[in-house]
Amino acid sequence: MISIEARLARMALRGDQEAFAEIVGLYQEKLYHMAYRMLSNRQEAEDVVQDTFLRVYNNLDRYDETMKFSTWIYRIATNLCIDRLRKRKPSYSLDAESSDHEGLDGYSMIPSDDRTPESETLLSETQRIIHQAMDTLPAKYKSVMVLRYLQELSLQEIGDVLGMPVTTVKTRVHRGREFLRKKLERVL
Amino acid sequence: MECKVAILWMHEYLDDDLPRDDVIQLKEHLLSCPECRMRFEQLKRTEAFAQAAITERITIPVAASAGRSAVSSASLTNRIMQKLPQQRRKQGWMRFVRNHPAVTVAAVFVFVMMTSFLAMWGQSSELIVSGSDLQHVVIDGDTVIVPAGVQVNGDLTVENGRADIRGEVQGNLTVIDGSLQLASTAKIVGENREINQALDWLWFKVTKTVSGLAY
Numbered sequence: 083m084i085s086i087e088a089r090l091a092r093m094a095l096r097g098d099q100e101a102f103a104e105i106v107g108l109y110q111e112k113l114y115h116m117a118y119r120m121l122s123n124r125q126e127a128e129d130v131v132q133d134t135f136l137r138v139y140n141n142l143d144r145y146d147e148t149m150k151f152s153t154w155i156y157r158i159a160t161n162l163c164i165d166r167l168r169k170r171k172p173s174y175s176l177d178a179e180s181s182d183h184e185g186l187d188g189y190s191m192i193p194s195d196d197r198t199p200e201s202e203t204l205l206s207e208t209q210r211i212i213h214q215a216m217d218t219l220p221a222k223y224k225s226v227m228v229l230r231y232l233q234e235l236s237l238q239e240i241g242d243v244l245g246m247p248v249t250t251v252k253t254r255v256h257r258g259r260e261f262l263r264k265k266l267e268r269v270l
Numbered sequence: 271m272e273c274k275v276a277i278l279w280m281h282e283y284l285d286d287d288l289p290r291d292d293v294i295q296l297k298e299h300l301l302s303c304p305e306c307r308m309r310f311e312q313l314k315r316t317e318a319f320a321q322a323a324i325t326e327r328i329t330i331p332v333a334a335s336a337g338r339s340a341v342s343s344a345s346l347t348n349r350i351m352q353k354l355p356q357q358r359r360k361q362g363w364m365r366f367v368r369n370h371p372a373v374t375v376a377a378v379f380v381f382v383m384m385t386s387f388l389a390m391w392g393q394s395s396e397l398i399v400s401g402s403d404l405q406h407v408v409i410d411g412d413t414v415i416v417p418a419g420v421q422v423n424g425d426l427t428v429e430n431g432r433a434d435i436r437g438e439v440q441g442n443l444t445v446i447d448g449s450l451q452l453a454s455t456a457k458i459v460g461e462n463r464e465i466n467q468a469l470d471w472l473w474f475k476v477t478k479t480v481s482g483l484a485y
Contacts, residue, residue: 110346136354
């Protein structure tokens with residue numbers, strides 16, 4: 083029994099464009115979301131998503147069906163993101179400032195419904211600080227944290243995606259969490 | 271319990287990886303240690319805030335108006351599909367080449383040899399007469415005549431023409447892509463061959479080259 087993605091990949095390999103469009107449909111939003119959280123830039127996130135699918139398309143014949151398709155596609159996308167983060171390192175903090183938080187919704191953050199104007203400004207302020215803190219995370223922690231908080235992958239799968247043992251993933255999650263805690267200390 | 275261990279367990283707990291018994295122990299420690307309790311609260315809130323900040327839905331932008339995600343994601347799909355290289359079928363034989371390099375090289379070699387060989391064979395349609403003693407040979411149109419009573423010393427080769435032998439040839443007589451007519455007075459000391467097939471012709475060329483090398 084092979085996965086839906088593997089079957090679609092086979093069909094796409096035989097020249098079925100529709101099948102490949104299905105794969106794109108299944109993953110584009112997840113990948114865009116991940117890339118956006120990594121890069122904090124819409125245009126770059128979209129570029130990464132496009133490059134990822136281009137690579138997937140060109141290397142469909144090399145897809146190993148024993149591996150989960152999601153692991154494979156996330157690996158390609160995270161590598162592209164990490165490459166970009168490394169390349170722009172010098173102007174990094176400047177870039178991070180310009181990240182857009184439009185469409186930001188404080189509602190999504192509060193589990194309870196007792197909102198006051200004060201708590202909303204506080205929340206958006208917190209959120210801004212969180213995004214800023216995330217942007218200052220070094221790339222190796224950032225990839226782990228983003229993949230983990232997106233909750234699409236288990237820790238084991240994150241290890242597979244990034245090519246590292248689960249223990250390393252855990253260590254990085256712990257350090258990343260402490261890093262964020264320190265950054266957020268004054269608003270917590 | 272040491273606070274160092276407690277902190278490690280807090281993280282394990284937030285990873286959903288702390289066994290039940292340890293959870294109870296951790297709770298006991300938190301009750302007795304206000305410092306760790308505060309740290310745990312901070313970590314829990316960090317986790318919640320970061321989680322919320324990252325999972326907060328974002329829409330994939332269309333050109334102008336960001337908004338309905340179904341529309342914009344469909345347009346992203348289109349953009350992606352348009353960027354794909356066309357006709358992946360074309361790569362089928364390239365894959366074959368990549369997987370069977372030896373076969374490909376052999377096929378190319380055979381192809382080149384065949385074309386050069388065929389080119390050589392079909393090259394000339396002109397009459398060519400060669401031999402060591404052509405003094406008395408008469409050429410009339412496409413016919414090469416060795417008149418009666420004449421003696422040709424050595425070999426005689428006629429290509430793309432007719433040979434009409436009435437006299438004497440001391441060596442071999444070879445006719446390529448032509449016809450041979452022997453009169454009753456003709457006398458050929460050496461071998462007498464007619465060649466019309468490509469393979470015969472090749473054999474002739476090869477033996478000639480080899481015997482040429484031998485002398």
